[in-house]
Amino acid sequence: MSKSLKNKIDPYIIDVIGRLRSAGFETYLVGGAVRDILLDRTPKDYDVSTAATPEEVRRVFRDRHTLIIGKRFRLVHLIRGRDITEISTFRKRPDQEDQADRPKRCENAPENMIFHDNAFGTSRDDAFRRDFTVNAIFYDPIDDKLVDHTGLGVSDLRDGIVRTIGDPALRFEEDPVRVLRAIKLVGQYGFTMEPETGKAVRASLDLILHASPSRLSLELEKILRNSYTGSILKAFHDYGFLRYYLPDLDAVFETPEMDYALELLALRGERIRSGVFRASLSTAVAMVALPFAETELGQTGRGGLWDYYLGVEGDLRRIILRLFHPLVLTHRTTSDAVNNLLMQLRFKTHRRLHSCADRKGYPGAREFAIIQNIAAWHIPDFEDSCPLPVRSSGVPNKKRRRGHRGGRRGGNANGNPDQAQTVHAAAQAAESSAPATEPERDFNA
Numbered sequence: 001m002s003k004s005l006k007n008k009i010d011p012y013i014i015d016v017i018g019r020l021r022s023a024g025f026e027t028y029l030v031g032g033a034v035r036d037i038l039l040d041r042t043p044k045d046y047d048v049s050t051a052a053t054p055e056e057v058r059r060v061f062r063d064r065h066t067l068i069i070g071k072r073f074r075l076v077h078l079i080r081g082r083d084i085t086e087i088s089t090f091r092k093r094p095d096q097e098d099q100a101d102r103p104k105r106c107e108n109a110p111e112n113m114i115f116h117d118n119a120f121g122t123s124r125d126d127a128f129r130r131d132f133t134v135n136a137i138f139y140d141p142i143d144d145k146l147v148d149h150t151g152l153g154v155s156d157l158r159d160g161i162v163r164t165i166g167d168p169a170l171r172f173e174e175d176p177v178r179v180l181r182a183i184k185l186v187g188q189y190g191f192t193m194e195p196e197t198g199k200a201v202r203a204s205l206d207l208i209l210h211a212s213p214s215r216l217s218l219e220l221e222k223i224l225r226n227s228y229t230g231s232i233l234k235a236f237h238d239y240g241f242l243r244y245y246l247p248d249l250d251a252v253f254e255t256p257e258m259d260y261a262l263e264l265l266a267l268r269g270e271r272i273r274s275g276v277f278r279a280s281l282s283t284a285v286a287m288v289a290l291p292f293a294e295t296e297l298g299q300t301g302r303g304g305l306w307d308y309y310l311g312v313e314g315d316l317r318r319i320i321l322r323l324f325h326p327l328v329l330t331h332r333t334t335s336d337a338v339n340n341l342l343m344q345l346r347f348k349t350h351r352r353l354h355s356c357a358d359r360k361g362y363p364g365a366r367e368f369a370i371i372q373n374i375a376a377w378h379i380p381d382f383e384d385s386c387p388l389p390v391r392s393s394g395v396p397n398k399k400r401r402r403g404h405r406g407g408r409r410g411g412n413a414n415g416n417p418d419q420a421q422t423v424h425a426a427a428q429a430a431e432s433s434a435p436a437t438e439p440e441r442d443f444n445a
Contacts, residue, residue: 025052028138092121168200176207187235224284227272230265257291282336303376
């Protein structure tokens with residue numbers, strides 16, 4: 001098994017781990033990448049964990065572009081073009097004494113909630129401070145071996161079980177975002193909750209209200225880029241979590257409009273996994289909003305769209321913001337989603353498509369239109385009749401570069417502008433966010 005694992009890893013990542021190992025630092029591929037490779041899925045990104053401190057990592061890669069981010073717990077972004085590899089130092093679980101200095105705005109937060117998480121540790125410490133056993137499997141591609149410190153990670157992954165490391169109720173109280181991630185594993189992989197973990201999840205749903213809005217918005221971005229977006233949202237709804245996370249979307253979840261949105265997302269996911277489409281954030285936002293826009297603005301039913309009128313842009317923006325309230329999408333993402341929706345009228349009528357094939361939002365809008373045609377329009381030979389995206393040089397953009405990092409732990413860039421912006425924005429946010437007022441992110445998934 002391990003030999004096949006090594007063959008599935010980007011050689012660049014093996015080189016990164018090899019350089020840290022050659023410098024004398026214990027280093028592993030960790031988290032979701034190991035989980036996905038063991039499940040025979042393509043990792044959306046690669047995370048590396050090492051015994052080296054951030055400063056030592058920078059010295060090892062002095063010939064490459066590195067950026068130390070974060071104030072409470074620093075880590076290194078190793079940058080190659082649009083691709084970012086995240087390198088973290090092994091951590092250990094913080095002591096409760098370290099949490100005495102609670103931010104004023106969080107005085108009513110759970111007693112055991114973690115606000116300071118910046119203590120370095122060993123690889124074993126790092127494994128046991130992670131959230132779930134399936135996220136605590138380490139892989140060493142140099143010596144070609146798996147390291148499962150908990151002793152349950154590999155078997156739980158094989159059996160499809162979500163199990164917390166340690167007492168479930170305590171671990172969710174320490175970091176409420178773990179509730180989201182537990183249910184996300186159910187939606188994304190079809191896993192089953194271990195009974196005590198499932199019981200604690202249902203008892204801890206409202207703890208998410210104590211999590212920082214910025215962290216929750218970052219989690220939303222990762223979900224929308226995921227090829228299993230619809231399945232994850234459905235799991236959130238089934239567990240009763242969506243009413244705390246996205247209450248306005250939960251209120252309309254059991255409607256024909258949401259059924260159509262889930263169908264569009266499912267078709268998108270299939271094409272992303274087959275390598276045909278990109279994991280565009282703004283396109284996913286547009287797919288969720290489109291059925292509701294059709295009902296409110298067109299009243300023409302599924303696939304009917306709406307007639308253009310002065311002010312439609314503002315109405316589309318209002319629908320998007322309402323559905324994803326109270327979480328915040330970037331202005332760029334919302335604007336790109338609105339433009340994607342507006343362009344659907346042109347695709348359905350095939351009006352002057354060649355004249356806009358070189359525009360920034362054209363590739364995502366074309367992909368969305370192809371999916372709409374499969375689901376609702378049923379126009380013969382539609383995909384072949386839509387011009388391919390054109391580069392600035394005028395050459396059809398038939399091939400897109402695939403990357404292993406496209407955002408702060410958030411998927412591939414694949415040349416997508418709204419994802420590239422998120423890379424820059426997330427790095428800036430990590431440097432400028434208020435470290436004393438929200439708990440440290442848990443780099444597990």
